[in-house]
Amino acid sequence: MTEAQHTQSLSFPRLVSVIIPARNAARMLPGQLEALSRQKYQGPWEVIVVDNGSTDGTAELARRWTGKVPRLEVISVARPGVNYARNAGAAASHGDFLAFCDADDVAAPNWLDAMVAAARTADVVGGHLELDALNTPRVRFTHSMLPPDRLPVIMDFLPYAVGANMGVRADVLTALGGFDPRYAHGGGDDVEFSLRAQLSSYSIAFAPDAVVHYRLRARSWSMAKQQFKHGRADIQLVCDFRAHGMPAEPVSVAAAEWWRLVRRLPDLVSRDRLLNWIRDAAYSAGRVAGNLRYRVWRPRPGVWPRRPT
Template sequence: MSTAAQGTLRPMPELVSVVIPARDAALVLPGQLEALSRQEYPGAWEVVVADNGSADGTADAAREWRPELPELRVVDAFARKGINHARNVGAAAARGDFLVFCDADDAATPGWLRAMAQASRTADLVGGYPEYFAVHNRQACSWRRPQPRDRLPEMMGYLPYAVGATLGVRTEVLRALGGFNEGYAGGGDDVEFCWRAQLASYALVFAPDAVMRYRVREQLWQAARQAYGYGRADPRLMRDFRAHGLPPASTRSALRAWYRIARRLPEAISPERSGSWWHGAAWRAGRLVGSVRHRVRCL
C-alpha cells in the first residue's frame, strides 16, 4: 500500500542515491557526471554507477569524477546483461532512502535532483521530464513523438509511467515490489515497474521541474533498432497486464497504421522524413514479432 498519506507532506529524504546503470558508456558517462556535479540540491546525496559488463573502461571513467563527486561509487553488475539488472544491483548497493535513476548518456539540468527530491514528499514514485536533445543531428529529435510537458506519458490507453531516465522511488517501495523485472530488456522496463507499482496502490507523481536532457539516437539504424525494441516489449506488457485491466489492442487500428506506413513508403528514402518513417515502421515490426513470441494480439 502507498506510504503517502493523502494531503500530507513527508520530510525530505535523508539521503538521495542517484543510480546510473551503464554499459560501454566511457565516452558519454562523463557528460552525465559533469551535469550531476552542478546540481543545486542542498541535501545529502550520492552517486552509484552500476557497471553492466563494460569492456571500454566505463568504471575508470566514472572514478575520475570522484574529486567533483566525492560520494561516487562504482559497483559490479556483470552477472547478467540488462538495464534492469544493473538498476537492481545499483539499488541494492545504494545507502539512500530515496533512489533516483538516470541514464549514462543523458544530462541532468541543475535543478533536476532538487525537484525529484521535493516531489518525493508527496508520493512513492516520481517521474521527471525528459527533454530531447541531440549532439550532432538535431533533426533526430523529431523522429520520436514528444513527451507531454504537463503530465507523465501513458501507453496503450492504460496507466501513466515515469521514463527510466528520470525515475525516483522510495527505497522501501522498491524493496516491497521486489525491484525491477529483469526479464524486460530493450523496452518496457520502466513501464512494467511503474504499472506494477500503481497496481499495488503506490502513488506516482509528475515533477515538471525535474528536467533531464534525454539524448536521442542520432543514427537512423540506432533509432530504428531502439523503436523495434520498444514495439517488441508492448505484447509482453499486454500479456502481463491484460488480466489487470489493460485494454486489448485494436486490430483495426493496427491495420490502419500499417496502411499508412505502406502509403508513406517513399518517405523511407527522404532526407527530411526517413527518420520518423523508419522509427514508426520498426516499432510496428517489433509489435508483430512480440505478438508471435508472447502469443498475444498486439499488432
C-alpha cells in the same frame, strides 16, 4: 496529513542515492557526472555508477570522478540488462530515496532538488525530459515526443515515469521486488515498474522542475533497433497487464497499419520522411515479433506516446 506525517515528510529523505546504469558509456558518462557535480541539492547524497558489462573502460573512467561527486561508488554487473543494473545499484545503495538517470544524458542543476521535493508526497516520481539541448532539429523531427507537462500514459491505461528520469522510495522498491529483469534489453522496463507500483496502490507524480536533458538516438540503425524493442516490449506489457485492464485490439488493426506503411513508400523522397518511415516500420515489426512470442493481439497504434529513442 497529521502533524507526525508532516514532520516525517520534512525529514525525508535521510540520504538520496543517485543510480546510473552504464554500458559502454565511457564517451558520454563524463557529461552526466559533470552535471551531477553541479547539483544545487544541499542534503546528503551519494552516486552509484553500475557498470553493466562494459568493454570500453566505463568503470575505470567513472572511478576518476571520486571526490568530484558525492560519495561515489562504482560497481559492476556482468549480466547485461538495464533492470539488472538498476536492481544492483539499489542493492548497493544506502539511501531511502533512489533517483535514476542515464549515463548519456545531462541532469539540470535543480534536478535532484525537484526530485526530492516531489518524493515527499509521492512514492514514485517522474521528471521532465528536455529534448532541445542535446539534439539537432532533424533528430527531434524524426522521433516521437513525450508530453512536456505531465507523465506519459500508456495505451489509455496508466501513467509511467521514464527510467532516464525516475525516482522511487527505497522501501517501495523493496516491497515491489525491484525492477522486473524480464524487461532487460530495451523497452518496457520503466513502464512495467510504474504500472506494477500503481496497481499495488502506490502513488506516482510528475516533477516538472526535475529536468534532464535527454539524448535521442541520432543514427537510423540505432533508432530502428530501439523502436523494434519498444514495439516488442509493448506486447509483453499487454500480456502482463491485460488482466488489469490494459487494452488490446484485433490483428486487423495491425494489418491496416502495415498497409499504411506500404502506401507511404512513394512519399519517401526526403531523408526526414525516410527516417520517420524506418521508425514506424521498426516499431510495427517489433509488435509483430511480440505477438509471435507472447501470442496476444497487439495494442492499438497511436494511443500512447512512444518512449523517446
